[in-house]
Amino acid sequence: MKIVVVGTRGIPNILGGVETHCEELFPRIAAKGIEVTVVRRQSYVRDSLMEFKGVKLLDIATPRRKSLEAIVHTFRAIWMARKLHADIVHIHAIGPALLTPFARLLGLKVVFTHHGPDYDRDKWGRMAKWGLKLGERMGCYFANEVIVISEVINDLIIRKYNCCNAHLIHNGVPIPDIVEDTFYLDELGIEKGNYILTMGRFVPEKNFHQLVHAYSAISRNSCRLVIAGGADFEDDYSRNFKRLAKENGVVLTGFIKGKRLHSLLTHAKCFVLPSSHEGLPIALLEAMSYRLPVLVSNIPANLEIGLNYDSYFKVGDERQLTEKLRKMIQGELRRIDYPMEEYDWDRIASQVIHVYNRLR
Template sequence: MKIIVTGTRGIPNIMGGVETHCEELFPRIAAKGFDVTVIRRSNYVTDNLTEWKDVKLTTIPSPKKKSFEAIIHTFKAVNRAKKLGADVLHIHAIGPALLVPYAKLLGMKVVFTHHGPDYDRDKWGFAAKTILKLGERMGCMFADDVIVISHVIQDLIARKYNRTKRVHLIYNGVSEPQICDYPEYFSELGIEKGKYILGMCRFVPEKNLHHLVEACSKIDMKGYKLVLAGDTDFEDDYSLGLKKMAKENGVVLTGFIKGKKLHSLLTNCCCYCLPSSHEGLPIALLEAMSYGVKVVVSDIPANKEVGLTVEDYFHCGDVEELGQKLQSVIDKPIEHINYDMSKYDWDKISDQVADIYRHI
């Protein structure tokens, strides 16, 4: 069975939650005997790969403009999928889902994964939000099967579109933690094991990293540092302002990192913090939990679905309360917490997705 995947910037080693999702999922799908091709956006690709872990990679051009990039690339990708003879076209995210009816008109079976209501993101203007809402509607109304990554999204599409049949709740997953030390990297960053708070995500407004920087600037850090791991796809006023604010407050900026550098930061942080106002089901949070680190996160529905204790949440946007939570973490010995990660197993998740393909 030939599966064509679009809606992602690409794999491997490309920043983003959907990208991490696809990087983990589709090699496992290919290992089950499916013929899988992921269509990538040229402006994010820095390699010449045509295949990775048994997943075929096709790279086609897309404009480097956030308002048009996804939809133009998806249109090209749908046409390419038809030429490649796709049995199933798997479209990720609500923006690309605008093209679900077009793919259906071309005769393809379509699976749509709803990763979250992106129109709630602060970076979009009125026109973009309207298009994203229309994309959500097209995906939910016309896809053969819809995958949602949280109960929050499942309830949302049932309420808005009365879509309850052939809707599958399949969580994001997390890989086994790779516990490691990297003393040379820590020396380069100027940090010590166990003496830093970690923020790990893209530098976009809805992640509220400016709240994290502000909160840390107002408390007694006792020699601890704040480390922000990540960057932005499109440098703008927010990302430039955040970096300036971070440097002025002694925050360590790592840029976008993967592999041993990231694993060492997750292994040795005293706390992971995600103060965002919008999420689907954050893979970065699941990754931190898989390492058993203390987490402090905003009380938005997607974060609350993970089921942390009350003390791990703060009211979204309340910088003072966030500071109090972080101060409490710094004042106590480092905790290692055994979270139940059983429902976030990528192998089980890939079995669930493969069953949908077989059924369709």
């Protein structure tokens, strides 16, 4: 069986939730003897790899403009999939799913993974939101099989499109890589157990600015705020946010993976995710795998994970965020054992392969 994956910026070590999803999932599928090719956006690639853990990598040039790059890249990638005689094209995210009918017209079978209603993100204008909603519709109506990563998304597409046969397959998280060494903490000038951690892209819906406001309202003598991530595209929000963070003594690491990120996850006092929009946040699952106390907004995707009441605050409520964050900082250092069985990537890979086998 030959699978061509489109809709992601690429793998490995490329910022983004879909990218992390694909980096974990497709090597496991390739290890089962399935031929997998991930089509990457050349402008994001910082390596010369042609293969990663058994997954073939194919780079295609696309315009580096957030309103055009996904759709142009997906068109070229689907055309390439036809040339490669793919058995299945696996499209990720609702923007690229706009071209699901095109893939079907070329005679390709399509699996579409819905990672979340991206039209709810603040960064998109009216026309972009319309295009994303249309992409969601095209994916749900024309894909041979639909995968959703959360029950929230499943309920959404049932209500909107009467799409009742989607496969619920969650995001996953790998086994944590505990890093006892504090070399990276020393490099950042932070102390073990004395920092708040969050991670993600610098976009409005992550609400990192609200977290900085809450942090600045708390006595910060012994606790720092560390934000791991960056911006895909520098804009007014990301520039203003970086200035706000610098003014309030926040540690910005930039985009990191591997041992440095694992070190931060190992030694953090707590993890905070104040987002107003998520599909099923891999960053939160990763923090849970490291047994960190977490504080997250009460959006549906976070509520679905089923944390205890004290782990949630009302989305957008900076006052409540501040009070709950203060309690976490003032409390003792602790670790929590969360039930993580359903977020196992090996199990998830087997579930996706089952979906592929339905199309044979």
